[in-house]
Amino acid sequence: ASSNSAANAKNADNAAQPATEPFWGKHQGGITTTMQSHSYFMAFDLTTTKREDVIALLRAWTDAAASMTHGPTTYPAHPDAEQIPEDSGSSLDLQAARLTITFGFGPGLFEKDGVDRYGLAKKRPTALADLPRFTGDQLVAQRTGGDLSVQACADDPQVAEHAVRRLVALAYGVADIRWAQNGFSGSFKAGETPRNQMGFKDGTMNISTKDAKTMNEFVWVGDEGPDWMRDGSYMVIRPIRIALEHWDRMKLGFQEATVGRHKYSGAPIGKEHEFDALDLDANDKDGNPLIAENSHARMAAPASNDGAQILRRAYSYDNGVSQIAERWPPWRQAMTFDAGLLFQCYQRDPRTGFTKMFEKMAKFDMLNQFTTHLGSGLFACPHGAKPGEYIGQQLFA
Ligand SMILES: C=CC1=C(C)c2cc3[nH]c(cc4nc(cc5[nH]c(cc1n2)c(C)c5CCC(=O)O)C(CCC(=O)O)=C4C)c(C)c3C=C
Numbered sequence: 001a002s003s004n005s006a007a008n009a010k011n012a013d014n015a016a017q018p019a020t021e022p023f024w025g026k027h028q029g030g031i032t033t034t035m036q037s038h039s040y041f042m043a044f045d046l047t048t049t050k051r052e053d054v055i056a057l058l059r060a061w062t063d064a065a066a067s068m069t070h071g072p073t074t075y076p077a078h079p080d081a082e083q084i085p086e087d088s089g090s091s092l093d094l095q096a097a098r099l100t101i102t103f104g105f106g107p108g109l110f111e112k113d114g115v116d117r118y119g120l121a122k123k124r125p126t127a128l129a130d131l132p133r134f135t136g137d138q139l140v141a142q143r144t145g146g147d148l149s150v151q152a153c154a155d156d157p158q159v160a161e162h163a164v165r166r167l168v169a170l171a172y173g174v175a176d177i178r179w180a181q182n183g184f185s186g187s188f189k190a191g192e193t194p195r196n197q198m199g200f201k202d203g204t205m206n207i208s209t210k211d212a213k214t215m216n217e218f219v220w221v222g223d224e225g226p227d228w229m230r231d232g233s234y235m236v237i238r239p240i241r242i243a244l245e246h247w248d249r250m251k252l253g254f255q256e257a258t259v260g261r262h263k264y265s266g267a268p269i270g271k272e273h274e275f276d277a278l279d280l281d282a283n284d285k286d287g288n289p290l291i292a293e294n295s296h297a298r299m300a301a302p303a304s305n306d307g308a309q310i311l312r313r314a315y316s317y318d319n320g321v322s323q324i325a326e327r328w329p330p331w332r333q334a335m336t337f338d339a340g341l342l343f344q345c346y347q348r349d350p351r352t353g354f355t356k357m358f359e360k361m362a363k364f365d366m367l368n369q370f371t372t373h374l375g376s377g378l379f380a381c382p383h384g385a386k387p388g389e390y391i392g393q394q395l396f397a
C-alpha cells in the first residue's frame with residue numbers, strides 16, 4: 001500500500017507540468033506521463049500486403065509524432081493555392097499542451113486469418129496471446145481489435161484530435177480506421193484524485209510510476225523479451241459503458257458498498273481518509289466484512305489476486321445518447337447516455353495482469369450490474385525510440 005499511496009504524488013506535480021513532454025526515450029510517452037485532460041485513441045486495420053509499406057508508415061508516424069510532440073504541433077500555413085496543405089492546420093496557434101503519442105501493435109500485425117502478411121508470425125510474443133472471452137462480455141466488432149493503435153493525449157482536446165488526424169492522413173492507402181474513442185479525465189486540483197462519472201475518486205490505488213522496482217516487476221517487459229518489447233509494455237483497452245441513469249437511482253450506501261469505498265472522501269469503507277489502508281479483514285459488529293466480499297475495491301486489490309498489479313490509465317468517454325433496452329425491471333426502453341470508462345491498463349504480461357484480475361471480477365464484481373464491456377483491444381507497445389529510429393524498428397530488423 002505504501003507504494004500505491006505514493007501514486008498520487010504524481011497529481012501533486014500537476015500544477016507545474018512542462019508544456020511539452022519528451023517523445024524520444026527508453027519508454028514511449030503516454031504510459032507514465034501524468035494523465036493529460038484529454039485523450040484520443042484509434043485502432044487501425046492494415047490494408048497493405050507489403051512489409052515495406054508498414055515500415056514506411058511507422059517511420060512517417062514516428063517522425064510526425066516527434067515533431068508534433070515537441071511543437072509546433074502543425075506545419076506553418078502554406079501560401080500556395082495550387083498545393084494541398086501538408087497538414088489540416090487545425091492546431092495552428094495552439095501549444096503542444098503536453099501532447100504524447102503512444103503506438104501499439106495488435107495481433108493482426110503478426111498474423112491475420114492464418115496469413116503471415118509481413119513475415120512477422122514467428123515474432124508474435126507469447127504474452128500477446130488473445131484475451132479469453134470474459135463473463136458478460138458484449139463486444140462489438142466496431143469497437144474491438146486492431147492491427148495498430150495510436151493514442152494521443154494532451155491538455156487540449158483539439159491538439160489531441162489534430163494529432164490523430166495527421167496520423168490518419170499519413171496512413172492513407174496503407175491502413176484504415178477500425179475504431180476510435182476519445183475521452184476526458186475530470187480536472188483535479190494538485191494532489192487530488194479525479195472523480196469518474198459515478199462520482200467516485202478513481203485512481204487512488206495505482207502503481208506509482210516513480211517506483212522503479214514495482215514498474216519493473218509489473219509494467220515494463222524485462223529480460224523475457226523479445227528485445228523489441230524490452231522496456232515496452234502490453235496495453236489492454238476496453239470501452240465499458242456505464243448505466244449512469246441506473247446508478248444515479250441507487251442509495252448512497254449501496255453505491256459505496258458496490259465500490260468498497262466512501263463516495264466523497266474516497267476512503268475505504270469504515271475509514272476516514274482516501275489513502276487509509278484497505279483492510280480486507282475488518283468486520284462490522286455483526287461479523288460481516290466491512291468491505292463487501294464482491295465489492296469492486298476488494299475484487300481488484302492485489303491481495304485478492306495473488307499479488308497481481310496493473311498500471312491503470314483510464315479516461316471517461318461520452319458519445320452523447322443512444323437507445324437502450326434495459327435488462328432489469330421495469331425493462332425500460334429509452335434514450336440513455338452512451339458513456340462510460342475507456343478502461344486502459346499497462347502490464348508486463350496481460351495473462352498475469354488484466355486477465356488474472358478480470359476473470360474473477362467479470363463473474364462476481366457488484367459493479368457489473370452497471371457496466372458492460374462493449375469492446376476490447378490488446379496491443380504490444382514497444383520500447384521508445386532514439387532520434388533517427390522509428391517505433392518498432394527492432395521488430396523489423
Ligand atoms: C480488471 C481491471 C479493472 C476493471 C475492468 C475496472 C473497471 C472499473 N473500475 C471503476 C472504478 C474504480 N476502480 C477502482 C479501483 C481499482 N480498479 C481496478 C481494476 C479494474 N477496474 C484496480 C486494480 C483498482 C485498484 C485496487 C487496489 O489496488 O486496491 C476504484 C477505487 C479507487 C481507486 O483505487 O482507484 C474505483 C472507483 C469503474 C467505474 C470501472 C468500469 C467502468
Ligand SMILES: [Fe+2]
Pocket residue numbers: 296300
Ligand atoms: Fe476499477
